[in-house]
Every structure is written in C-alpha cells, then in structure tokens.
Amino acid sequence: MAKAEAVKKREPVKTRRPPVGASPGTLIADPSARRSELRLTLISPQKFKTIENASIDDLNTHCDKWPVIWLDCTGLANIPLIEEIGRIFSLHPLALEDVVNTGQRPKVDFFEDHAFVVVRMIDDVTSHRYEQIAVFFGRNFVVTFQEREGDPFNPVRKRIESSAPNRLRARGADYLAYALIDAIVDSYFPPIEAAGDMVDGIEDEMLHSTHKQQMRQLHELRRDANVLKGVLWPMRDALATLIRNDVPYVKAETKIFLNDTLDHSLRLIELVETQRDMLTGLIEMHLSLSQARTNDVISYLTIVSVIFMPLTFLVGVWGMNFDPESSPWNMPELKAYYGYPEALLFMALVAFGLIGFFKWKKWL
Structure with missing residues (x-):
C-alpha cells in the first residue's frame, strides 16, 4: 500500500454569529458565504419537473400545483432570499437563524407544521472539511439549505427522474426527507472504510519497520476519528428523536425506513470506535517498537x-x-x-x- 499523504495544516473553522443582544431569529450572512442558487424539483406519482436556477416567482407559481416539492438552496449569502423562502413555507425564524449560522450540532426540532433537521456532511476528505446541511420538511414540501455546491443527493435525483414507478414519487415529503438524510449518512461509509484500509496498511508497515512519518499519520487519523465521533453521535441522537416523536407529517411507514438509517449511523459509530481503539493501540505499539529499537x-x-x-x-x-x-x-x-x-x-x-x-x- 502506498504511503499516506503528509499531514496538511488545517484551517481554523470560524462561525459567523449574530451580535450579542441581537433579536432572536436575526439572520446575518457570513462574508465568505457562496452566492445563493435555487433548484426546484416538482414531484407527483406520474411525473416530475426540475427547474434549474429557479426564482421565487417559479416557487410561487408551482407551489400549490404539485403533491410534493423539493427546493434546494445552494449558498447562504442571499439573506433576503432565505427570509422569503421562510415566509413562503412558514419556516420558524429561529431555525432559519441556525441555517445561516453554520457549525450547528446535528439535531432535530419539531414545529407545528414542519420539522427542522441539521446534519453534517463530509465535504472534502483531503482537507477535512465538513459542511452543514439543513433540511425542512412538512406535509408537502422539503427545503434543503447547503453551504456550497456538491452533495450526495445524485442517487436520490436519479430515482426521482427514473421512468419506473418508485417510492420517492409515490410517497410524501417525509419519505423524500428520509431519502436525503439517508444519502448523507451513507456518504460517510467510503471515507471511513478508506481510513480503515489506511490503518491496516500502516499496521503492516510497522511490523516490518517504524519511522517518524507513521506516527504523524496515526495522530492525524485519530484526530479525524475523534471529529467523526463528535459528528456521528449527535446525528444518531437526532435520528432517534425523529423516530420517537409522533408528529402528523412523519408517517409510521417512513419511521421504518428511518430505523434503517439509524442502524447505519450505529454501524458508522462502531466502525469509528473500532478504528479509534486500533489507532490508540498502534500509537502505543509504535512507541514500544521505537523504544525497543533504541x-x-x-x-x-x-x-x-x-x-x-x-x-x-x-x-x-x-x-x-x-x-x-x-x-x-x-x-x-x-x-x-x-x-x-x-x-x-x-x-x-x-x-x-x-x-x-x-x-x-x-x-x-
């Protein structure tokens, strides 16, 4: 196995927050936020329609004419646009504040006619960058907010666009929200499994010879495992909360599928915990081998x-x-x-x- 890349210096994560004493629900855009773009997907059991670079007029025109609509907002720089989306779907202002103030802990909040779910996605494995994705869903709508382009939703989009009958078009907005959350959770498997292969490769190298670069790689991987643990545990709690609560816009049959996503999150946690224990053992083994060599x-x-x-x-x-x-x-x-x-x-x-x-x- 090829040697892992050298450890790269991480950029500090800065979160933009409202000034102290500001009114609750105040939205302030991060100066580094990307330009906001809308993608509107209109869904019915028989057909679908996708509008790229949609506008508020498109939203108002089609909002009441389709059984399920999915509005995907990429970029959080346009505060008036986000406020207008919140007005159209009656989204709670405190939830919108959490959308703009990225870096939130994964969670679920329930309101009278909609739910608000915050999850985190691995945006760039090489630079160890995470991205917050906010999901609102009610009886007939799903609204997602992303910090930047790039997401794991392409399989969901392909299923919507498929000519064959499928659950995504036949079921309601809660099932669509489940599919999006499930895609985010499943997107953790490839990088975690790749990290496991890297750990196995370093272990094989150490059995033959030890060098300083291995210690740097092990510390980097353990730090990544600690970050993943801090993301996956609250995500598991959020999914459990979403399943336990009885709200009218989350059907019982959808909770069965959410249980499967919860199982995936538990498996991810087990993988990360196992890797973290292995890394701790390998670090101790590296120190012992280095001391024995000395x-x-x-x-x-x-x-x-x-x-x-x-x-x-x-x-x-x-x-x-x-x-x-x-x-x-x-x-x-x-x-x-x-x-x-x-x-x-x-x-x-x-x-x-x-x-x-x-x-x-x-x-x-």
Whole structure:
C-alpha cells in the first residue's frame, strides 16, 4: 500500500454569529458565504419537473400545483432570499437563524407544521472539511439549505427522474426527507472504510519497520476519528428523536425506513470506535517498537564498547615510552622479534573471546 499523504495544516473553522443582544431569529450572512442558487424539483406519482436556477416567482407559481416539492438552496449569502423562502413555507425564524449560522450540532426540532433537521456532511476528505446541511420538511414540501455546491443527493435525483414507478414519487415529503438524510449518512461509509484500509496498511508497515512519518499519520487519523465521533453521535441522537416523536407529517411507514438509517449511523459509530481503539493501540505499539529499537542500538553500542575496552587498555599499556635497556622490568617485550603480530593476535583472541562469552550468555 502506498504511503499516506503528509499531514496538511488545517484551517481554523470560524462561525459567523449574530451580535450579542441581537433579536432572536436575526439572520446575518457570513462574508465568505457562496452566492445563493435555487433548484426546484416538482414531484407527483406520474411525473416530475426540475427547474434549474429557479426564482421565487417559479416557487410561487408551482407551489400549490404539485403533491410534493423539493427546493434546494445552494449558498447562504442571499439573506433576503432565505427570509422569503421562510415566509413562503412558514419556516420558524429561529431555525432559519441556525441555517445561516453554520457549525450547528446535528439535531432535530419539531414545529407545528414542519420539522427542522441539521446534519453534517463530509465535504472534502483531503482537507477535512465538513459542511452543514439543513433540511425542512412538512406535509408537502422539503427545503434543503447547503453551504456550497456538491452533495450526495445524485442517487436520490436519479430515482426521482427514473421512468419506473418508485417510492420517492409515490410517497410524501417525509419519505423524500428520509431519502436525503439517508444519502448523507451513507456518504460517510467510503471515507471511513478508506481510513480503515489506511490503518491496516500502516499496521503492516510497522511490523516490518517504524519511522517518524507513521506516527504523524496515526495522530492525524485519530484526530479525524475523534471529529467523526463528535459528528456521528449527535446525528444518531437526532435520528432517534425523529423516530420517537409522533408528529402528523412523519408517517409510521417512513419511521421504518428511518430505523434503517439509524442502524447505519450505529454501524458508522462502531466502525469509528473500532478504528479509534486500533489507532490508540498502534500509537502505543509504535512507541514500544521505537523504544525497543533504541534499546537494541544501545545494547549493540555497549557490546562494541565492552569489546574495545580491553583492547584499548592493552594498546595504552604497550604504547607507554619505557626503555627496556635501562631495566629488565621496563617492558622487555617491546624488543620482542614478533612483538607486533603477537600483540595483534592476543588482542584478536581477547575480542573473539568476549564475543563468544556474550553469545554463551545470549546477549547477542
């Protein structure tokens, strides 16, 4: 497996909020918000119609003529447009405030004639960027707000556009909302499974050799797992709340499908928890292997030092400037005819003798 990419520096996430003391429901656009664009999908059991770059006039014209309408707003820069959408569908102003103030925790709020669901989607895996998607739905409408282009809704759109009869056109707005939420939850599987493959690859590499880059990759993956855990747990709670509450615009048969989405979210949480435990274990294993490698190096250096210590002693003794002619006690072996080869042979015997001793003790 190819080595993972180097850790990239993350940009801090900044959330635009109303000033302190502002009236509840005050909408203030983020200066970095994208330009707002509307896509209107009109749905009936027999047919459908999609209007790209729709306007409020298109919405007013078709709003009461189709059993189900889906309005998708991409970009949150146009505050008057968002307020007008809220007026047409009677959306609660506090919910609209949460739409504009991105970075909300996944949740579900119920109002008299509609529900408000906040979920988070992995927008860009490489840059670790998440995007908030807000979903409103009532008896005959679904309104979604996205921060920017790009979403996992293409399979849902293809099912709506299919010529074959399908549940998305035959059932109501609550089923369409379920399909959109289910697509968001299922979009977490590919990046989480890819992260699992990366963890397995790093583990295989570590069994052969360890290096500093692996530790950086492991810390990065564990940080991603912690972020995913912080997103998936409240998403699970939101889905459970959506299933438990008895509101007239969420049918009992739709709750059966929402239960399946809840199961998917629980499986995602289990995958993330397992990966997080594996990453914690791999980090500890990396530290242990690195420490063991350091100990091995120190052991070999110590053995080499011990071998050379007596040799250094002998060389130091024979290197002293004694005069054997002045006294028979002044190192007479300095004038031995084979003194040099005999000294080398003796030192070699000492070195090999120490190596044999270390092997006998199983230190080598």
